[in-house]
Amino acid sequence: MSTTGIGGLTLGGGIGSLSRSLGLTIDNLLGLEMVLADGSFLIANAEEHADLFWAVRGGGGNFGVVTSFLFRPHPISTIYGGPMLWPFEQAEEVIKFWRDFILHAPEEINGWFVFLMVPPAPPFPEQFHLQKMCANVWCYSGALDKADEAFQPIRTSIPPKMDFAGPIPWPALQSLFDALTPLGMQ
Secondary structure (H helix, E strand, O other): OOOOHHEEEEEOOOOOOOOOHOOHHHHHEEEEEEOOOOOOOOEOOOOOOOHHHHHHHHOOOOOOOOEEEEOOOOOEEEEEEEEEEEEHHHHHHHHHHHHHHHHHHOOOOEEEEEEOOOOOOOOHHHHHOOOEEEEEEEOOOOOOHHHHHHHHHHHHHHHEEEEOOOOEEEHHHHOOHHHHHOOOOO
């Protein structure tokens, strides 16, 4: 969700659509600035306060207040992705396909499986409004000219009833489902 704050995302590990190719958010954390309980300020990274840096990257909380993060950047602009939806009755078949597919898929492709009720609004066709369905929201960060080849087994093994996957700006994929998770509801 695009409304997730970088602090909570990072200190919570940070799993996302690019995790298979770029790692977790904490894998890309190079350093941070913190204020400790005694009011002292410090910088933690692999060289300075390395134990604290390790602890903050997955050891829970209560180490201090992080006031700044330093990340390894990755230039991502347009990805190939979006949701594909199947009838609820095909959920077992779809999730088994996804499980087997993702084990051998290129690291540039990731997808997360979800059950949902189709919102009664565009871009969803009226005949699917309010139906229970299963979906996989895909994200492919590889070369766009290789995307159709990467998605070919997905589209042919169990053809989706709705296929919204295609070239999309990375921030658009990140915010695609914001309306389903309004602020303050999580």
